[in-house]
Every structure is written in structure tokens, then in C-alpha cells.
Amino acid sequence: MKSNAILIATTLLAASLLTPAKAQFPGMGGATQSKALPGTAGDQSPKGNAKLTGSVIDSTQAKAVEFASVALINKATGKTVDGTVADEKGKFVLSKLVAGEYRMLVTFVGFRNKMIDNVVLTNGQALDLGVIKLSSSIKTLEEVTVTGQAALIEEKVDRLVYNADKDITAKGGDATDILRKVPLLTVDLDGNVSLRGSSNIRVLINNKPSTIVASSVADALKQIPADQIKTVEVITSPSAKYDAEGSGGIINIITKKNSLQGLNLNVDSGVGNRGSMLSLNGSYRKGKAGFTIGGFGRAMYNTITKTNLDQTSQVNGVTTLTRQSGDGTSNGLFGQYNLGFDYDLAKNQTLTAGVRYGVRNMLSQQDLVTRLFTNGTPGASSNRDVDTKNLSGTVDANVDYLHTFKPQQEWSVSTLYSRNDLTNNFDADLLNGSGALTGRQQNLNKNVNQEFTLQTDYQTPIRKNQLIEFGAKGIIRQVNSDYRYLLAGPTGEFTTEKNGTQGALLYHQNIAAAYSSYTYTTKKRYTLKGGLRYEHTFIDASTEQDGTLGIGNYGVLVPSVNASKTFKGTTLKLGYNRRIQRPGLQQLNPNFNTANPQNITIGNPSLRPELTNNFELGVSKTIKKTFINATFFGRSTNNAITQVRQPSDTLVGAIVTTYQNIGRQYTYGTNTFANVAVTSKINVGIFLNVFYTSLTGQTTNADGVSESLTNTGFNVGGGSFASAQFSNGWGAQAFGFMQGSQVQLQGTQGGFGFYTVGVKKDFKSKKGSVGIAAENFLSNRFNIHTVLNSPQFNQVNDVYLYNRGVRLTFTYKIGKMTMDAPRKKAKSVNNDDVKSDGGGQAPAGGSSSGGGTPRQ
Structure with missing residues (x-):
């Protein structure tokens, strides 16, 4: 179909x-x-x-x-x-x-x-x-089939739409494989996503958020099967209708739906040297009622990582050199299961309900060998075997109602309840130079995110070429995080270290919002869309150790303006919007994570939100069989939430990473891509992203002295893709990209590359297909070289990823269906509002701090 x-x-x-x-x-x-x-x-x-x-x-x-x-x-x-x-x-x-x-x-x-x-x-x-x-x-x-891919990329007044349902190489993969190919986006080898160099983005699934995404964007993408994705919308200039959160923009992943009558069952499977998957999705519709049920499971294995770390720190006149090497493996099980129901109450009224459960079990093991040199004098080496558990279970339940009065006039009410139980623990065995066990450590970190959302929206046309929208939304959110750091000898029970880190974070965040937007289209193809949104955030936060944090409430007025003009095959777009970025739990969580004692992470519960002004100017044109788009953008952020590193004043040679509102960040750049329909069945595309970043702020060093930090530089990335459809159901596709080094406040994070090719054969009945895809097959490993520095420390970190892979895929459709006229379904809640940890490369040997973000 x-x-x-x-x-x-x-x-x-x-x-x-x-x-x-x-x-x-x-x-x-x-x-x-x-x-x-x-x-x-x-x-x-x-x-x-x-x-x-x-x-x-x-x-x-x-x-x-x-x-x-x-x-x-x-x-x-x-x-x-x-x-x-x-x-x-x-x-x-x-x-x-x-x-x-x-x-x-x-x-x-x-x-x-x-x-x-x-x-x-x-x-x-x-x-x-x-x-x-x-x-x-x-x-x-x-028979009415668009064989060419002229519509592979679509432009609308406030977003870019990438049609992903023709991707051959993604069969058996996940959403990460799709997002790597979307113009404007960058996905690193760990699955962390950024838009125009900013990782402060919101990821929605079918126009609504999920605590699956909130806990970790990278892990959430692994739970979404690639072959179930229909389109990916990159909303670079969100209108007032969207939550004010997400300074970089919004990514909306639309999964495949249908309005078929009858029974349908899709079976998708894949097996490879680094991962396997199985997906079963069924639907039944008869008359006014429809049901969907689905399940997706993905196993990851043979994921090998090697690290080398050299870092120098200076504290109280003592210079410590740390040299560390690590060998690690990770295995993961991801699953997502859903049950949906929709019912046509009347010809113009629809009720929709659904429950979705997501599960993530990531197990990592790493052997670390560390040697310290104090003022040039070598010390004894130590070994450390670390087992990390990152587990979560997420439930989303929604009930939505839509009343359509006439074309474009509609009213909707949406509700959503979400809960995410997240565990991020590690166990470490401490060994001496000869391999004898000398002690053990444990870090236990349990987090619970809960929220309830009520939202209503109304839109109506005014005359023939105008549309007005307005609505209101309330979010009640609570985050709990409990953490303990325990020690034990080679044998015996674990006990709390004297003056050790333990406690709890209780974080209440309630949001009240209202918006209005107006769209005007002229007969000469000018389109103007403007809006205003106000959000007020009520915060009550406390920790077990420090009591009430006194962060205080805050309100923000968020304007947005988007304009476009089309003439002679050329479209010009101009946009401005203001965004707010609230800190996520990984920035707030005060858990002292020492999975690698030389690279420690700890959150900052006192973080304030950051405010960003975005400007963009875009031009796109179709020249015969070629579609070209170029966008020029600027971004200015106040109170930017950024990772800050400094030497520890208690652990010799250690570097502590935390988060601070450092000051200002400016980014200017351009995104360019072109898509060429060589023939009706062969397409070739190329894209290039170039932007300049400047970060400036104040921080406090280990000696308690305030210092100014500034870093600037260019970030360059690009790639190409090609696809072809042949006779007898054969098809092929290839994709590759390179991402240069990323500028950070205290240095640069290393670049990376990725490429994949695939071939697919459809069965003659069109009910199934088999395929094979391979990625990074020309090299055994890829090195991410990161250099960080300040007056107090210098760090060089090499992470070697062994990600050569190949997979076989199989898909089959069962059921006889008839087409029913599509009807609008009730809209769903769309929370797109908290900041993730930024998706930076984890320090060698270290796991990310426990916890997830408090709901998007």
C-alpha cells in the first residue's frame, strides 16, 4: 500500500x-x-x-x-x-x-x-x-505512484518536511538511521541529535511528547523502528502554537498511519552482526471504530569501545598527570508497545485514546587502567572494572477529542498522563596493579518523572485567506531523584561513606500557557504567520542536603513571525521567534557520578532557564529536476546552559563536569542542500552545514576565583545520498556524511563520519520484501578526538568506536483491506519543553549522570 x-x-x-x-x-x-x-x-x-x-x-x-x-x-x-x-x-x-x-x-x-x-x-x-x-x-x-522523489523534501512556511518512507537502508534500523539523512540535523555516533549545531531541541512523536524521549533522546530514537516512520518535520521557526521550549527548534517524527477498513498485520524483522529487531503491528477498523496494537523490540550487541585519556590538572601548586586506557562493551534491549483506539462519535466528532509503554535496558561494562604522575613523579597504577545499568520503563496514556465544524474550523481537547521510572546505577571493583581486589563501590540512582497535561485549541478561518488560532495549556510535573554512594571492602556489606554523597531531589514544575496566532495569505502568494505566546513557570525545588533552593517563578512572552513568498518557482522565507530552554533533570540531578573517578559528573539544581532569539532567511528554488535550498540563520542565547569542567579539590587528578548558566552564546551560519531527480527513478542529493559559534561566560575555578571563558570557531559538516529504483522490484540506496569538530566552551569535541548502503527486493505480490544493508564497512573503527582545556587543566580524549555492521531484513504484510475516506483524528498533547544534557561525548570511562529530563 x-x-x-x-x-x-x-x-x-x-x-x-x-x-x-x-x-x-x-x-x-x-x-x-x-x-x-x-x-x-x-x-x-x-x-x-x-x-x-x-x-x-x-x-x-x-x-x-x-x-x-x-x-x-x-x-x-x-x-x-x-x-x-x-x-x-x-x-x-x-x-x-x-x-x-x-x-x-x-x-x-x-x-x-x-x-x-x-x-x-x-x-x-x-x-x-x-x-x-x-x-x-x-x-x-x-498505479498512481510518484516514482521520482521530487517530494522527498517539502518546504512549508515554518518547517522542512523529509519523506522517509522510501528509505531502503533503514529497514531493520531505528529512527537514528532516518534522522542522520534529514537536512539541517546532525546525529553523532551515540545517537545524540542537534539542529544547526544546537542540541537544545524538542523531539515529538506524532505531534506529542513522551517521557520515553524525555529521559534520553538518543535512547528513545533506538526504540522507534525506522520502517514505521513516514515523515520527519524539522520546525526551525516554531509558531506560537508550540510550547516555548526548544531554543534550537522542534523535530516531529510522524509514524505511518492509515484509514483502511478491515484487518491488517505487518511483520518486520532484521538480523545483523551488531543488532537484531522484530516488529509486529496490527490494525482493525470496522465502521466508526478503529483499533491498533503494535510491538517493537530491538537488541544491540557486539558494541565495542576503546578509550585513551591524557589529562593534566593543577590544584594548589600541584600538577597531576592522568593517563588512562579503557576497553568496554555494551548491550541493550529496547522495546515499545502500544494500544490505540479511535471512534467517530459523529461525522464531525472524533474520540481518540491510546496507551504506550516503552522499556530500555542498557548494560555497559568497562575495564579502566589508570596511572597518576604527581609533579612528574610516577605513582602506582590502578585497575577498575565498572558495570553500568541504565534501565527505564515509561507509560504514556492519552485521551483526545476533536470537533470539526467546517473545513479549517475545529476545536480540540487533549489530555496526557506520563510516568517514567529510571534507574542509573554502577558497580565498580577496585584492583591493584597485580589484579587483586582491594575494594568495591556502588552508586544507586533512582528517578521518577510524572506529569499530567490538559490542553485545548481552537482555529477558524476568517474570510477566504485568513486563519486565526488560539488555545491554552496546563502542565503539572513532578520529578523525584534519590541517590546514594556506597563503599565496601573486598568482602562484606556496602556502607555509606563518611561525609559521602547521598540525598534526594524533589522538583515540582507547573506551567500555565496561552497563545494566539494569525495567518494571512494573499492572492499573489504571500503568506504571513504571526503569533504570541505567554508561559508562566511555577517551581518548588528542594534537596535533602540543602533544603529549599529558592529558584523562584518566572514568566516569558514568546513572539513568533514567519513570512514566505513564492514566485516563478522560487520561495523566500523569513522568520523570527523567541524561545525558552528550561534545564532538564540531567542538568539538575545532584547525584555525584564517579563511574570513572578521573571524570566525574554532577548536576546543578539551581540552574535558571536560558532565553534565545532566532532569526532565519531562506530561499529555495526548483530548476528543472533540481531542488535547491539555502538558509541563513542567527541565534543569540542569554544564560546559556553549558557543561563546565574544572579540577577536583578533593580527588587527585580528577576533572569534575557540571552545568552552569555561563552567559552568552552566538551562532551564525548557513545550511545548503540540493536534490537532483536524475531520472524518474534515480535521485542524488548533497548537503552542507557551516556555522560560526562564540561562547562567553563567567565561571568559578577550583580555588574559588572567578574567571572569564571565551571560545569561538567554525563548525563544518556535510554529506550526500543517492537512491535508485529498478525493474522487478529491485532498489538501492547509499548515504554518507562527515561532521567536523564541535566548538565547546573549554575546547573542541572531535568530529565523526558515517556511511551506509543497502539493496532491497520487493516480492512480486508487493506484500513483502527482503533486503541487506551495510554501514561503515570500509574501516574497522572510527576515532573521536576531543581536546578540552583551561588555565587549570588540559585533557585529550580519544574514543575508538567499532561500528562496522551488516544486517538482513525481511518484511511481510498480511490482511485484505479496503480504503475508506480519511477523517481527521483528535489532536494530541504536544509538550516540547525541557532541555536534555546536550548530547556531548561522555568522558572516557564515565557514564552519564543518573536521571532523565523532566518531560518534554
């Missing part, structure tokens, strides 16, 4: 060729209006006094086909002279028609085209064609 996106795009393209121009709201997905705008072909047609009416229904269910396209064609010339769209009851009216002989074409996605010949009109006649029955046609839909 072809994706609904391609079917709808194809039908609308056909209708646009057969009907006069209609008033639309570009970029908003609104329904076409039934009257032609002044100056269109509809107004230039001769006017008469004849009238034509009728209604369109589904031949199998005797239900109205809402918004079916109707085109009236002059029988002599073969040209379209008028057209309209049926209303929600399937009825249509064409008036002021000239007498003559015509044919009428009725079309809608999922149905065979209906041509009515010998429509004869006389002056003053009111001709009623009665009921016109459309029959569903799977065959017709399969």
Missing part, C-alpha cells in the same frame, strides 16, 4: 491540473475553498445562468465522500471551465454556468475517478445530477 502522503499529494496534483485555482492556506494543510479567488481562471471564464448540483457518496458504505473534487470540462475543447469541492455532506454546487455540452470528473483519494459524459446545460437550467457513487480502488491507488 502506498503511503497516504504520496496518495494525497498525487490526487491533489491531479486535481490541480483539472480544476481552476482555489484559495488555499499554504503550509497549513487546510482544505481547498470552493470559490475561486479574483483573478484566477475561474473568474475569467464566461458567466451564464445555468446551475449544476449533485452529491458524492461511497458506493460500498453509502456514506458521503467529504471534500471530493469536481471538475467541469468543455466537451469540445477538453479544457476545464469550472470546478469546486464537495462539502462535509458530499454535496456540491456549480453556478453561473454557460449553456453547452460538458463532461464532469469527480475524484478523491482512495476511489476510482468518476467521469460523467453528456452533461448538457441550457440557459437558466438547474440540473441535478443526483447521487454520484465512487467505488474504492486499491489498484488505481497503486
